[in-house]
Amino acid sequence: MSIVSRGFRGRRDDGADPARIPPGQYLTSDFPVLSAGPTPHTPLEEWTFSIVGEVDEPRSWSWEEFRALPSEEVTVDIHCVTKWSKLDTVWEGVSVDTLLEGIDTTAEYVLEFAEGGYTTNLPLEDVTGGKAWIAFAFDGEALAPEHGGPARMLVPHLYFWKSAKWVRGLELRATDEPGFWETNGYHDYGDPWREQRYWGD
Amino acid sequence: MAGAALLGRLTWQPAEVVEVVTETDRVRTLAFDVPGWPGHRAGQHVDVRLTAEDGYRAERSYSIGSAPDGSRIELTVERIEDGEVSPYLTDELRPGDTIELRGPVGGYFVWEPALGGPLLLVAGGSGIVPLMAMLRVRAAAGSNADARLLVSSRSWDDVIYREELDRLSGNGLRVVHTLTRSQPPGWTGHARRVDAEMLAEVGPGPAERPRAYVCGPTPFVEIVAGALVGLGHDPVAIKTERFGPTGG
Amino acid sequence: MDALMLDGNAVAGLLQEVFAVEMTTAIATCGACGAAEAIGGAHVFRGAGIVLRCPHCGHVLATIVEGETRMWMGLGGIRTLQMAMDVGSGPSGDRHRSY
Numbered sequence: 001m002s003i004v005s006r007g008f009r010g011r012r013d014d015g016a017d018p019a020r021i022p023p024g025q026y027l028t029s030d031f032p033v034l035s036a037g038p039t040p041h042t043p044l045e046e047w048t049f050s051i052v053g054e055v056d057e058p059r060s061w062s063w064e065e066f067r068a069l070p071s072e073e074v075t076v077d078i079h080c081v082t083k084w085s086k087l088d089t090v091w092e093g094v095s096v097d098t099l100l101e102g103i104d105t106t107a108e109y110v111l112e113f114a115e116g117g118y119t120t121n122l123p124l125e126d127v128t129g130g131k132a133w134i135a136f137a138f139d140g141e142a143l144a145p146e147h148g149g150p151a152r153m154l155v156p157h158l159y160f161w162k163s164a165k166w167v168r169g170l171e172l173r174a175t176d177e178p179g180f181w182e183t184n185g186y187h188d189y190g191d192p193w194r195e196q197r198y199w200g201d
Numbered sequence: 202m203a204g205a206a207l208l209g210r211l212t213w214q215p216a217e218v219v220e221v222v223t224e225t226d227r228v229r230t231l232a233f234d235v236p237g238w239p240g241h242r243a244g245q246h247v248d249v250r251l252t253a254e255d256g257y258r259a260e261r262s263y264s265i266g267s268a269p270d271g272s273r274i275e276l277t278v279e280r281i282e283d284g285e286v287s288p289y290l291t292d293e294l295r296p297g298d299t300i301e302l303r304g305p306v307g308g309y310f311v312w313e314p315a316l317g318g319p320l321l322l323v324a325g326g327s328g329i330v331p332l333m334a335m336l337r338v339r340a341a342a343g344s345n346a347d348a349r350l351l352v353s354s355r356s357w358d359d360v361i362y363r364e365e366l367d368r369l370s371g372n373g374l375r376v377v378h379t380l381t382r383s384q385p386p387g388w389t390g391h392a393r394r395v396d397a398e399m400l401a402e403v404g405p406g407p408a409e410r411p412r413a414y415v416c417g418p419t420p421f422v423e424i425v426a427g428a429l430v431g432l433g434h435d436p437v438a439i440k441t442e443r444f445g446p447t448g449g
Numbered sequence: 450m451d452a453l454m455l456d457g458n459a460v461a462g463l464l465q466e467v468f469a470v471e472m473t474t475a476i477a478t479c480g481a482c483g484a485a486e487a488i489g490g491a492h493v494f495r496g497a498g499i500v501l502r503c504p505h506c507g508h509v510l511a512t513i514v515e516g517e518t519r520m521w522m523g524l525g526g527i528r529t530l531q532m533a534m535d536v537g538s539g540p541s542g543d544r545h546r547s548y
Contacts, residue, residue, distance in 0.1 A: 002213065002250065002252045002258070002301060003215055003252065003299055003300070003301050004252050004253065004254055005251040005252060005253070005298065005299070005300050005301075006298050007293050008251045008252070008289050009253050009257075010251070010257050010286075011283070011284075011285040012257065026257060033453060034495055034497065035453060035494055035495070035496050036494055036496035036497070036500045036509075037494055037507070037509075038451040038494075038507070039451055080497070081497050082497060117509075146453075159497075160497075161497035181496075181498060181512075181514070183523065184498065184512040184514055184521055184523040185512075185514030185516070185519075185521030185523070186497060186498070186514060197516065198514065198516040198519065198521075199521070211462065211465045211466045212466060246458070246461070246462075247462070248462040248463075262459060262462070303462045303466065306458075306461035306465050306471070307458050307461045307471075307473055307489070308461075308471040308474040308489070309457065309458055309461075309473035309474055309487050310456075310473075310489060418452075419452050419453065419454055419455070420452050440489075440490075441456055441490075442456060442458055443454060443456050443459075444455075445452075445453060445455055
């Protein structure tokens with residue numbers, strides 16, 4: 001039982017349609033910077049994005065090749081497991097469907113891998129069918145390094161730890177392999193609407 | 202709660218505000234009465250927890266600025282623009298209000314007179330708080346141990362504990378200020394960010410093997426700690442307390 | 450250099466609440482590079498959860514995830530943890546017990 005501090009509200013926003021805020025979340029107009037490690041600063045000439053694993057031929061794109069792919073602007077709500085939600089965020093990115101076009105695979109799972117060793121896992125069907133992007137711009141500007149730039153994963157229907165910053169590729173897998181946070185207490189799937197934050201939720 | 206504290210187990214406990222003191226425009230010292238407070242060491246901090254009526258919670262850590270004084274402790278807090286917790290602490294809290302805190306904690310960034318000097322204390326803005334606790338404990342113990350404090354502040358009006366630092370100077374303590382954004386008329390002191398040259402001038406040098414404590418915003422601490430190592434100080438003798446991107 | 454990075458001090462309260470002893474002076478040996486460093490000197494990052502990294506090689510020493518009623522600590526990156534004990538509280542007398 002904790003003591004209520006008279007007059008304390010915190011820096012939360014009001015006025016959103018409650019139906020858009022998942023259980024246990026609070027609305028923010030900030031964009032908190034949360035990171036499991038130091039911000040990488042890989043030069044774009046060295047950046048690559050790869051699809052590896054359960055594929056006939058691994059694929060890889062350089063930054064120029066990646067930016068030459070068709071991209072789209074999307075407006076989505078995002079929800080962080082640390083309880084803040086941000087509505088109507090505007091991103092530009094390449095749909096994962098575009099990157100997987102023409103790839104034959106029996107994989108049912110995906111492991112996102114990022115610089116610094118961060119990984120996060122999801123079912124393949126959660127990144128296909130228009131549900132996920134590799135985003136390179138936020139709010140009309142190139143994605144800042146502290147927010148995952150040059151490119152990060154964007155999977156808005158799951159808690160935002162499933163959207164790896166500084167993403168460098170996807171490993172297609174036949175079996176589910178828990179990623180960094182899933183190994184250390186966070187939920188394997190992470191649906192904010194069922195409040196799947198932790199193991200066993 | 203009181204039972205747990207008596208057992209020595211660290212947990213959240215209520216603290217009542219007994220006094221609010223204005224240090225500078227942006228900075229307040231909050232004095233709390235904490236029943237059962239076991240005492241603390243200079244450099245330690247407390248975790249503060251605030252709970253809103255709907256259960257929303259926020260937690261932050263604040264260094265204890267005061268020397269041990271029974272059940273009374275003082276936190277000196279800088280209001281961060283758009284901060285979530287600090288504006289509440291500096292602008293809203295009144296004597297009689299209660300918050301929750303957990304502490305004292307931290308055995309790594311501490312100094313006590315028995316450790317002796319020479320001491321090299323480097324503070325960026327509100328990073329001075331734990332270092333002030335060290336100087337207050339030093340004064341209370343009647344210690345003459347060689348101590349140098351280098352304080353970086355935006356302006357003369359932003360220097361926290363300014364008068365007290367002046368009073369404590371002497372008896373082995375030397376205080377050097379640098380004002381990075383604006384200086385008062387006739388200012389002859391430093392007017393730039395802390396760098397290796399300034400640290401070398403304030404001393405002591407590495408040959409005297411000082412204990413160094415550096416506290417302030419993370420970028421400040423990075424630069425100062427790096428400069429000290431570059432001057433030849435043993436990294437093991439440099440303790441840091443990073444406050445994060447914006448400080449306290 | 451990361452402006453967000455903190456020292457191990459930032460998790461002193463949390464660790465002491467769990468371990469019941471002061472932990473920032475505990476010495477952790479990094480499982481990757483073998484460096485021994487006080488937890489207070491570890492680099493702390495706040496992501497979805499808390500990450501403690503070796504200040505020498507960046508390897509993840511420990512992770513902390515706080516739920517409502519449970520907490521998870523991943524300690525796999527620490528090879529050994531050395532903690533101070535009070536004098537007299539260690540094993541006494543003949544250690545060759547018979548069971």
